[in-house]
Structures are given as structure tokens and as C-alpha cells.
Amino acid sequence: MIDQIYRKAVLTVSGQKFVENIVRKQGWGLAQRFVAGEEVDGAIAAVKELQTEGILGNLDLLGEFVASPDKANEFADKVLHLLDAAHAAGIMPYASVKLSAVGQGQTVDGQDLGLTNARRIVGKAKGYGGFICLDMEDHPRVDQTLSQFRTLAQEFGTQHVGTVLQSYLYRTEADRASLDDLKPNLRIVKGAYLEPESVAMPDKADVDASYRKLVYAHMAAGNYVNVATHDESIIEDVKHYALAHGIEKDAYEFQMLYGVRRDLQRELAAAGYRVRAYIPYGRDWYPYFSRRIAERPANVMFVLRGMLKG
Numbered sequence: 206m207i208d209q210i211y212r213k214a215v216l217t218v219s220g221q222k223f224v225e226n227i228v229r230k231q232g233w234g235l236a237q238r239f240v241a242g243e244e245v246d247g248a249i250a251a252v253k254e255l256q257t258e259g260i261l262g263n264l265d266l267l268g269e270f271v272a273s274p275d276k277a278n279e280f281a282d283k284v285l286h287l288l289d290a291a292h293a294a295g296i297m298p299y300a301s302v303k304l305s306a307v308g309q310g311q312t313v314d315g316q317d318l319g320l321t322n323a324r325r326i327v328g329k330a331k332g333y334g335g336f337i338c339l340d341m342e343d344h345p346r347v348d349q350t351l352s353q354f355r356t357l358a359q360e361f362g363t364q365h366v367g368t369v370l371q372s373y374l375y376r377t378e379a380d381r382a383s384l385d386d387l388k389p390n391l392r393i394v395k396g397a398y399l400e401p402e403s404v405a406m407p408d409k410a411d412v413d414a415s416y417r418k419l420v421y422a423h424m425a426a427g428n429y430v431n432v433a434t435h436d437e438s439i440i441e442d443v444k445h446y447a448l449a450h451g452i453e454k455d456a457y458e459f460q461m462l463y464g465v466r467r468d469l470q471r472e473l474a475a476a477g478y479r480v481r482a483y484i485p486y487g488r489d490w491y492p493y494f495s496r497r498i499a500e501r502p503a504n505v506m507f508v509l510r511g512m513l514k515g
């Protein structure tokens with residue numbers, strides 16, 4: 206409950222325009238702990254650096270909801286450029302995309318623009334043997350994101366497109382089961398948005414219990430799971446569950462955020478687990494940075510100390 210109150214307070218304060226203006230002006234140095242650069246070159250360099258430690262990358266061009274079709278198309282073009290750049294650098298293009306950033310919810314020529322742009326992106330990734338994960342955003346977008354994921358999975362195959370489920374939502378257990386026919390590659394997260402109690406569990410213990418349940422159910426159904434968490438006790442439990450149920454190490458992977466628990470990322474990779482870091486980059490880093498700060502009280506002190514120094 207305290208975690209919930211803390212998160213709500215940080216996300217509410219960071220949503221104020223004047224706070225955003227101050228942090229945007231003074232905070233880039235601090236944001237670099239979590240963001241690999243403002244341009245694609247920085248992100249590619251980060252992937253290469255992590256590769257030397259046996260850690261894979263998941264590239265993410267930062268950007269959230271845009272209201273104009275032109276901006277959505279422009280953003281999608283930048284993601285295509287990212288895939289080209291990764292391929293040219295000898296990296297298998299693996300990237301995450303928020304459908305709201307490429308036009309989800311805007312109808313153009315009778316089609317949802319988010320889906321049209323996602324087709325361009327997943328199609329290009331498939332051509333390079335790559336993979337696109339559709340990030341999950343706040344709860345009003347879940348239905349449409351899952352339905353668009355289903356469409357894309359049927360058109361391009363689940364080796365090339367996956368999505369995310371959030372354990373804090375009451376609906377997620379049923380959503381997971383409803384996707385089983387696709388044998389989907391899913392990333393399981395706890396959930397990072399400010400959600401009302403009518404849709405999301407307010408208690409962290411329930412969110413954690415739901416997380417374990419989702420991962421185990423997805424593994425038991427024979428599907429590939431991206432265990433995306435920094436929670437060491439969950440990571441230990443998942444390792445034990447897999448071992449006890451004969452689930453091989455190549456049937457799942459651990460995913461963590463760039464700049465968070467690098468020690469644990471290295472340790473797991475050295476022990477032979479597949480580990481992938483989520484590597485965000487781009488100029489629109491503020492909302493992503495705010496969510497990272499909201500995840501951990503110590504991170505607020507990190508920001509305040511940095512701003513006072515700066």
C-alpha cells in the first residue's frame with residue numbers, strides 16, 4: 206500500500222507541467238542512467254557494449270501518445286530507421302513499440318493507424334529475422350493492443366511479434382489464457398502506470414503473487430516467457446519452478462531495464478540464462494524517466510541530489 210501511495214505521489218507530481226519543465230531542463234544528465242542516448246547511435250553502442258557481457262538488447266525509441274497522424278507516421282519511420290541501423294550494425298533487430306506512439310486510436314483510410322504502422326514495423330523486422338514487442342500502456346488501451354497483437358501474430362507469426370501483460374490488472378489472468386491458442390511470446394511485467402483500484406490491485410503482495418502465477422501458467426502452457434522484473438525473489442522462484450518442471454533455459458529469458466541491477470543482469474548471464482536489457486533512447490525521455498523514479502523511493506533522492514548539485 207505504501208508503495209502504491211509513493212508511486213501515485215511521484216507520478217502525480219511529475220505530471221505537473223512546471224515540474225516537467227524543470228526536470229527536462231536540468232535532468233538529462235540524470236536521465237542518462239536509464240536512457241542510452243538521444244540518438245540511435247547511442248542505443249546501438251549500448252547494445253554492443255552489453256553484448257560483450259553476454260547480455261542481449263531490446264531497443265526502444267522513446268515516445269508516447271501522439272495526436273496527429275503525421276507525427277505518428279514520422280515516429281513509425283524513425284522506428285523503421287532504427288531497425289535498418291541495427292541490421293546494418295550486425296545486430297538482430299529486437300525492439301519495443303508503444304502503439305499509441307504510432308497512431309493507435311486514430312482512423313486513417315478506414316483503418317486504425319497504429320495497426321497500419323505496426324504492420325510496416327513488424328514486416329520490416331521479420332525481413333531481418335527480428336522481433337517486435339508491443340509494449341503495454343495504461344488500461345484503456347489493453348483491449349485494442351491485445352486485439353491488434355492477435356492480428357499481427359496471425360499475419361507475421363509469433364516468432365516476430367509479441368506483447369506484454371501486466372500482473373497488477375485483475376483481468377490479466379484471463380487475458381493470458383485467451384492468447385494460448387497463438388502460443389505467444391509474452392513479456393510479463395508488474396505494471397508501471399497509475400491505475401484506479403477498480404482495475405488494478407492496490408496491494409504489492411497481490412501484484413507479486415499474480416506475477417508468479419502468470420509466469421508459471423505461461424510456462425506450463427509451453428510458451429516462451431520474458432520474465433521482466435528486477436525482483437530477486439521472483440527471479441529465484443522462476444528458476445526453481447523451471448528446474449522442477451523440466452523447463453529448459455531456452456524456453457524463457459530474464460529482462461531488465463537498462464541501468465537497473467546491472468550486477469544481477471551480469472550474474473544471470475554468467476550462469477547461462479538468457480538476459481535481455483530494455484534499452485530506451487530518444488529525446489522524449491521524460492515520461493519514461495518519471496516512471497523509473499516512481500518505482501523506487503531511493504531514485505527520488507538520486508534526482509533531488511543531482512538537481513541540487515547541478
Ligand code: FDA
Binds near residue numbers: 339369371435498500
Ligand atoms: P519491484 O518494483 O517490486 O522491484 C523489485 C526490486 O527492483 C526492488 O528492490 C526495487 O528497488 C528494484 N527496482 C525496481 N525498479 C527500479 C528502478 N527503476 N531503479 C532501481 N531499482 C529498481 N511496464 C508496463 O506497464 N508496460 C510495459 O510494457 C513494461 N515493459 C517493461 C519491460 C522490461 C524489460 C521491464 C524490466 C519492465 C517493464 N515495465 C513495463 C515496468 C514494470 O511494469 C515495472 O514497473 C518495473 O519493472 C518495476 O517492477 P519490478 O518488477 O522490477 O519489481
